Amino acid sequence: MHYVTGSYKIIYRMKDDKILMGHGSGGIMTHELIEKLFVRYFKNPILDEQGDSALLKVSGRNLAFTTDSFVVNPVFFPGGNIGNLAIAGTVNDLAVSGAVPRYLSVGFILEEGFALDDLEKIVESMADEARKAGVVIATGDTKVVEKGKCDKIFINTSGVGELKDKYLNISSGKKIKPGDKIILNGGIAEHGMAIMAARNELNISTPVLSDCACLNGLIASALEVSPNIRFMRDATRGGIGTVLSELVQKKDFGIRIDEQTLVIEDSVRGMCELLGFDPLYVANEGKVIMVVAEEDAEEVIRKIKKHPLGKKAAMIGEITAEHSGKAWLETSVGGKRMVDMLSGQQLPRIC
Amino acid sequence: MHYVTGSYKIIYRMKDDKILMGHGSGGIMTHELIEKLFVRYFKNPILDEQGDSALLKVSGRNLAFTTDSFVVNPVFFPGGNIGNLAIAGTVNDLAVSGAVPRYLSVGFILEEGFALDDLEKIVESMADEARKAGVVIATGDTKVVEKGKCDKIFINTSGVGELKDKYLNISSGKKIKPGDKIILNGGIAEHGMAIMAARNELNISTPVLSDCACLNGLIASALEVSPNIRFMRDATRGGIGTVLSELVQKKDFGIRIDEQTLVIEDSVRGMCELLGFDPLYVANEGKVIMVVAEEDAEEVIRKIKKHPLGKKAAMIGEITAEHSGKAWLETSVGGKRMVDMLSGQQLPRIC
Numbered sequence: 001m002h003y004v005t006g007s008y009k010i011i012y013r014m015k016d017d018k019i020l021m022g023h024g025s026g027g028i029m030t031h032e033l034i035e036k037l038f039v040r041y042f043k044n045p046i047l048d049e050q051g052d053s054a055l056l057k058v059s060g061r062n063l064a065f066t067t068d069s070f071v072v073n074p075v076f077f078p079g080g081n082i083g084n085l086a087i088a089g090t091v092n093d094l095a096v097s098g099a100v101p102r103y104l105s106v107g108f109i110l111e112e113g114f115a116l117d118d119l120e121k122i123v124e125s126m127a128d129e130a131r132k133a134g135v136v137i138a139t140g141d142t143k144v145v146e147k148g149k150c151d152k153i154f155i156n157t158s159g160v161g162e163l164k165d166k167y168l169n170i171s172s173g174k175k176i177k178p179g180d181k182i183i184l185n186g187g188i189a190e191h192g193m194a195i196m197a198a199r200n201e202l203n204i205s206t207p208v209l210s211d212c213a214c215l216n217g218l219i220a221s222a223l224e225v226s227p228n229i230r231f232m233r234d235a236t237r238g239g240i241g242t243v244l245s246e247l248v249q250k251k252d253f254g255i256r257i258d259e260q261t262l263v264i265e266d267s268v269r270g271m272c273e274l275l276g277f278d279p280l281y282v283a284n285e286g287k288v289i290m291v292v293a294e295e296d297a298e299e300v301i302r303k304i305k306k307h308p309l310g311k312k313a314a315m316i317g318e319i320t321a322e323h324s325g326k327a328w329l330e331t332s333v334g335g336k337r338m339v340d341m342l343s344g345q346q347l348p349r350i351c
Numbered sequence: 352m353h354y355v356t357g358s359y360k361i362i363y364r365m366k367d368d369k370i371l372m373g374h375g376s377g378g379i380m381t382h383e384l385i386e387k388l389f390v391r392y393f394k395n396p397i398l399d400e401q402g403d404s405a406l407l408k409v410s411g412r413n414l415a416f417t418t419d420s421f422v423v424n425p426v427f428f429p430g431g432n433i434g435n436l437a438i439a440g441t442v443n444d445l446a447v448s449g450a451v452p453r454y455l456s457v458g459f460i461l462e463e464g465f466a467l468d469d470l471e472k473i474v475e476s477m478a479d480e481a482r483k484a485g486v487v488i489a490t491g492d493t494k495v496v497e498k499g500k501c502d503k504i505f506i507n508t509s510g511v512g513e514l515k516d517k518y519l520n521i522s523s524g525k526k527i528k529p530g531d532k533i534i535l536n537g538g539i540a541e542h543g544m545a546i547m548a549a550r551n552e553l554n555i556s557t558p559v560l561s562d563c564a565c566l567n568g569l570i571a572s573a574l575e576v577s578p579n580i581r582f583m584r585d586a587t588r589g590g591i592g593t594v595l596s597e598l599v600q601k602k603d604f605g606i607r608i609d610e611q612t613l614v615i616e617d618s619v620r621g622m623c624e625l626l627g628f629d630p631l632y633v634a635n636e637g638k639v640i641m642v643v644a645e646e647d648a649e650e651v652i653r654k655i656k657k658h659p660l661g662k663k664a665a666m667i668g669e670i671t672a673e674h675s676g677k678a679w680l681e682t683s684v685g686g687k688r689m690v691d692m693l694s695g696q697q698l699p700r701i702c
Binding site (some may be wrong): 016017018019020021022023024030033034037038041042044046047053054056058059060061062063065066067068069070071102103105106107108109110111112113114115116117119120123124126127130136137138139140141142143144145146148149150151154156158160162348349351 | 367368369370371372373374375381384385388389392393395397398404405407409410411412413414416417418419420421422424453454456457458459460461462463464465466467468470471474475477478481487488489490491492493494495496497499500501502505507509511513699700
């Protein structure tokens with residue numbers, strides 16, 4: 001789910017009259033499309049409020065509900081494929097809302113002529129990923145379009161999770177306050193660079209693997225040790241830069257990130273430099289940003305470092321009272337740099 | 352949701368090695384794909400059991416959950432567009448399970464260059480349709496792919512509905528027995544022929560309009576007057592022929608349909624004859640087949656005839672003890688014809 005968080009302003013006309021690739025970037029243009037079209041027409045309190053999942057009441061119980069379509073190109077990439085990506089993406093959107101992911105739906109759009117062997121590999125990896133995450137694929141749909149009318153395979157997954165009352169505020173981050181610490185569970189930009197390597201057939205000595213993974217286990221372990229996890233978001237399209245800049249928008253706090261604490265594997269850093277990408281804005285598919293009360297932060301890091309997906313977890317910054325509405329990075333050489341929202345697009349079809 | 356109902360047999364290899372258009376028909380090839388691939392890998396009791404929606408338990412409450420992707424071509428057609436179709440399709444999949452549709456997700460895949468004015472029309476009609484049906488669009492996602500990598504716009508909707516215990520058996524039709532009556536709420540083949548007319552730019556004096564509509568209101572009114580509605584299914588891809596033949600598969604009852612009771616508007620019949628389509632297998636998007644206990648059938652028909660979407664409702668046949676596992680049509684001229692599952696494809700990209 002990537003509808004805008006927080007308040008918004010309706011302006012009738014958009015700048016463009018056609019859909020551009022940037023409208024799918026997860027950055028400023030995506031936000032404009034959402035605000036000026038989807039939120040305008042679909043307006044309702046649930047849609048207006050939300051983060052990565054919608055928070056619903058059904059028969060008096062809290063549910064989290066989310067959807068994501070996957071159009072990644074190429075379909076197979078180092079570290080995963082469109083199938084396990086589609087499972088992990090939706091599991092993570094539920095988990096970062098504080099929900100326990102329970103059921104997924106799967107909608108396939110297939111291009112005529114797509115190899116059944118490839119479809120089988122994808123379906124098998126979806127089943128494996130779902131099993132590992134403890135979610136049930138409960139319902140599905142399949143459509144086929146003529147050759148040339150879609151690009152091999154697109155997959156939509158939607159998900160339903162159970163949400164305890166005590167976690168209702170995680171999604172909106174309403175309880176965030178200055179002094180809270182920001183935790184990240186490992187290296188950034190790995191998914192995006194794995195896709196770029198696959199797309200460009202780069203021959204790199206240390207191949208970059210996508211970090212694509214279901215984070216619900218890691219998140220559950222963190223929630224076990226702290227009742228003061230105040231916000232979580234998986235940093236997918238648009239990278240951690242987009243999550244951080246969205247988080248401070250129209251808020252009365254700022255964010256300070258310490259560049260030295262960011263983990264960027266050498267091979268990823270090399271590829272980013274080679275191809276001219278800023279790793280802050282490159283997609284991840286197995287990274288969660290957590291905002292945790294100062295007193296619990298060390299304990300949360302200690303706990304998630306024990307999880308296979310959190311070995312390189314680190315405290316990367318904090319919520320500040322100053323610079324409200326802004327996220328800024330203290331660079332390794334002692335400078336400061338604003339972390340703005342991505343404008344235009346960086347990497348199309350990354351997920 | 353169009354995964355296979357009832358039991359199935361796993362055969363490892365499929366006949367084909369590539370995806371063919373027929374795999375999306377809703378007929379035999381779709382069933383083969385589902386059984387040999389999706390059900391095989393995703394196997395779980397919920398997926399195995401189900402009809403149009405998955406029936407879930409979440410925090411002790413019954414939920415219905417369903418998904419559908421829409422790839423209809425053309426995007427705008429007489430009587431609707433891909434937007435209200437996407438809302439109605441998922442609302443109906445929930446409603447025919449006996450659930451009250453509550454929340455929808457919306458996932459857009461947009462082609463670079465798609466006109467924003469067209470997108471706005473689609474979004475507006477989705478909002479209208481959701482409002483009429485009383486459902487909330489709770490969450491969404493937008494992806495954009497390069498020009499030529501999808502056909503204008505694809506939409507996935509998933510839905511969550513509340514389901515009372517007393518309706519838990521409607522979806523599977525477990526309570527169906529010989530003597531039950533089969534009710535249909537109006538004319539068949541209208542959606543399919545509206546799409547064909549739009550696709551072929553046929554200049555017809557009496558234009559055929561799609562019957563695309565949300566049926567939850569009509570279904571609720573029927574459930575009000577009868578506790579003995581034993582099965583419902585909206586007859587979409589594959590038409591009423593496919594629903595009827597699926598319903599009797601591996602069952603110890605048969606179905607007899609009286610051709611004379613089927614409503615087919617003259618313009619629809621004319622187009623079917625002109626283009627060589629059997630109206631039994633042409634898609635509807637606002638028609639529900641109900642199996643109702645004999646003693647309640649008249650009352651249900653009386654009630655739904657008062658609803659705007661049920662004016663031409665009729666009893667079209669019955670469940671029989673003989674010819675178990677078969678659906679057969681008594682033709683107007685006194686003959687008998689088997690109603691089999693659609694093989695290959697009839698109309699691609701009808702929804």
